[in-house]
Ligand code: SF4
């Protein structure tokens with residue numbers, strides 16, 4: 368043991384340093400936010416509630432029911448029900464997400480070849496019932512209107528899913544809902 372180490376151990380230097388740090392923090396400004404009274408804007412690109420992209424031209428979902436998102440989902444919480452329409456095109460009768468089981472990995476967004484699905488920044492959707500977390504196609508489209516209105520949807524793809532932004536040529540107009 369060196370002389371320096373001897374003094375360090377006998378004079379409890381490390382403990383004194385720790386206590387000094389604690390004391391210096393005692394009178395500094397608290398960083399705790401009093402949620403929900405105090406809120407901050409969510410970080411851009413943070414992964415919140417899901418939304419189905421609404422096509423600006425047709426006003427309907429961009430989803431074509433290929434099922435890739437459901438196949439990629441590690442939680443297996445995406446359910447898609449399709450029927451066959453004209454020219455063998457699939458019609459998405461039902462598209463549902465059991466949000467409580469989601470782990471927000473965004474694999475579904477990544478897997479979608481049509482930029483038809485997003486994770487919005489909205490994170491305040493607690494409820495007392497499990498049923499409230501079973502989102503239908505209509506609700507998911509409403510989420511797009513509410514949380515990705517205006518240019519937000521296009522910006523989302525441009526900033527976070529670059530190659531897909533080409534598929535969002537036009538900005539979907541907000542329909543109903545609050546933004
Ligand atoms: S974010 Fe991940 S877990 Fe959630 S629905 Fe998409 S693929 Fe599934």
Ligand code: SF4
Pocket residue numbers: 429430431432433434435436437447478479480481482483484
């Ligand atoms: S991958 Fe995209 S287009 Fe295919 S079913 Fe999922 S959301 Fe729809």
